[in-house]
Amino acid sequence: MNGAKLVFDSVVTRYGMAVRVVSFEGKSWVLACDVVTCLGLGKNNFTDRIATHPDIFQGEVEKVRVDNSPAPCWVLSETACRLFVCGLKSKDADLIEDFLAWLEAGGMQNNTAASAEAVPVAANVLAFKATNSAQPAGKSERQRAYCRDLLKTLLRYATDAEAEELTYAIESEVADLLNRRHCPGLNDARYELYRRFWLQGGDV
Secondary structure, rough: OOOOEEEEEEEEOOOOEEEEEEEOOEEEEHHHHHHHHOOOHHHHHHHHHHHHOOOOOOOOOEEEEEEOOOOEEEEEEHHHHHHHHOOOOOOOOHHHHHHHHHHOOOOOOOOOHHHHOOOOOOOOOOOOOOOOOOOOHHHHHHHHHHHHHHHHHHHHOOOOOHHHHHHHHHHHHHHHHHOOOOHHHOOOOEEEEEEEEOOOOOOO
16 A cells, blocks of 8 residues: 655634645545544545445545555545535535635645645646546536636646736635625635735745
């Protein structure tokens, strides 16, 4: 059984709950036990879901030893995280919202450059990577997935100046949205992103 290397941990919810991100076979994975804790679920929620849909999660979940730990543990790819959360019911919907916002912001890719096995991270504010996730079934989810991947593709080919202009445009859109409707989750996630990348003592 090959081992995984712990790369970093990251706070993913407004309540300060964090997950550990590891590098394994050139990809970023997150510990399943951390995910279920952050979502306010029990361990059985994860194992039952994987057992019920083995074909969907095939190749996207692995059982590995982290930093040569004696006991192996389950890890999830980014695709598996999205599949696991899809249709999930939690006692606190804010936890799911925060976790998805963390994924959308490229949370699993931050700081992975420190590892020899790490997936490369864009120099721009928003990280990107090629995705091979299954096509979303609903029109709304398909629209969001297309928008996300289109933005990642744009960042891949943008110059530094173009990426900076795009960042300003997105920040302006976020501000306009917050002016139009009350969305505390977005406001908190926006501040956390800004703190992580730009405030003194940030994580990046």
